[in-house]
Amino acid sequence: MELSTILFLCLIAFLAGYVDAVVGGGGLIQVPAGLIMMPTQAVSTVIGTLKVPSFIGTCFATYQYLQRVKIPFLRILLFTSIAFTAAFSGSLLLTAMSSQFMKPVIFFVLLALAIYTFTKKDLGQSVQKDDIQFPMLKGILICLVIGFYDGFIGPGAGSLFVLAFIAILGYDFMQASAHAKIVNLSTNLGSLILFIGKGVILWPVAIPMSICNATGGFFGSRMALKKGNQFIRKIFLIVIVATLLRLGYDVFLH
Numbered sequence: 471m472e473l474s475t476i477l478f479l480c481l482i483a484f485l486a487g488y489v490d491a492v493v494g495g496g497g498l499i500q501v502p503a504g505l506i507m508m509p510t511q512a513v514s515t516v517i518g519t520l521k522v523p524s525f526i527g528t529c530f531a532t533y534q535y536l537q538r539v540k541i542p543f544l545r546i547l548l549f550t551s552i553a554f555t556a557a558f559s560g561s562l563l564l565t566a567m568s569s570q571f572m573k574p575v576i577f578f579v580l581l582a583l584a585i586y587t588f589t590k591k592d593l594g595q596s597v598q599k600d601d602i603q604f605p606m607l608k609g610i611l612i613c614l615v616i617g618f619y620d621g622f623i624g625p626g627a628g629s630l631f632v633l634a635f636i637a638i639l640g641y642d643f644m645q646a647s648a649h650a651k652i653v654n655l656s657t658n659l660g661s662l663i664l665f666i667g668k669g670v671i672l673w674p675v676a677i678p679m680s681i682c683n684a685t686g687g688f689f690g691s692r693m694a695l696k697k698g699n700q701f702i703r704k705i706f707l708i709v710i711v712a713t714l715l716r717l718g719y720d721v722f723l724h
Contacts (some may be wrong), residue, residue, distance in 0.1 A: 475507050476675055483523045483679040487686025490524070491531035492694040493706040494628020494650050496630075496683075497524060508675075514565045515672065518665030522676035525658040527683030533652040534691035539648035545609070546649065550656035552610055553617035557660035560621025565668055574721050581714060608638050613653055620638070620657040628654050629706065643702040647694060 482503040490496025500523070504516045511519075612634045620627035631650035635641045639651065665671055694702050 471508075471510060471672075471674060476678060479503065479507055479675060480682040483527070483682040484686040487523070487527035487688075488693075489686075489705065490527060490628055490683075490692035491534070491651075491687040491690030493647060493702050494630075494632045494644055494654065495626055495705040496527065498626050498629070500524065500683075501510070508672075509705060511672070511699050512670070514665070516530050516690075517561075517564065517668045518661075518668070518670040519672045519676045520672075520679070521662045523666055523679040523683035525655070525662050526680040527687035528651060528658055529687075530684045531676035531687035531691040532655050534688065534695065535651050536650040538672070539644060541648060545606075546652050548606070549609055549613045549649070549653050553613040553620075553653045554615030554656040554660040556614050557621035557657035558664055560618040560623075561664040564622050565664070565670075569673045575721065577714065577718060577721050580594070617653075617657045620654070620662045627657065632706065636709075637690060642720075643706070644698065649703060671688075 482500055486496035486500040488496075489499060497520070500520050501517065504520045505513070508519075510514050612631070616627055616630045616634065619630070628650055631653055632643070632646045635646035635649050636643065637645075694705075
């Protein structure tokens with residue numbers, strides 16, 4: 471692979487790490503770029519390679535959030551265990567079949583996300599339950615469904631986790647982002663273990679991208695913690711709209 475291609479992917483990884491640390495959805499930037507820049511590689515190889523920088527970047531962002539946001543240990547242990555297993559299963563399915571329908575699926579999911587977030591002006595601006603307790607079953611289902619989606623398709627899982635934690639469990643953007651980071655870390659790990667075992671990862675690409683993604687994640691998480699819920703919501707909407715435009719062009723015009 472040419473050096474210029476790797477440098478471009480590193481730039482994309484930095485941007486993806488920054489956005490992912492703020493509100494999730496870094497894969498919506500990283501995965502399309504990877505598929506475009508590595509057209510001769512199998513989808514499982516591209517996704518597997520990109521899981522490495524996603525995992526490393528999320529590690530750094532998660533550490534930043536845990537310094538400021540308190541999360542019950544038993545709750546997050548249950549969430550991460552289920553999400554890990556679901557993501558591993560999704561990645562296993564990806565290695566066995568084609569995912570050519572990836573972009574249309576993501577497009578319509580994001581369209582629904584954008585409409586919902588735009589119409590709910592107060593969405594995620596405050597915690598909706600005094601003690602943020604919730605039926606455990608809802609949290610388990612969120613991690614199961616989105617975890618599988620993350621392992622099989624990937625892009626947008628972080629944003630889906632954030633929105634689900636807000637709309638279903640009543641968190642604000644800060645709490646939702648912190649929970650999403652940890653759960654997303656487990657889904658990335660589940661997929662990563664499978665892809666390493668399959669031997670499909672392009673390490674000369676994955677390692678430099680990981681460094682850039684982690685750097686972006688460090689700065690993104692610090693900015694999100696400093697600016698708060700309103701800033702995170704704005705970035706969330708910008709990411710979704712920009713991705714909709716890009717995917718809409720690929721699905722309907724290209």
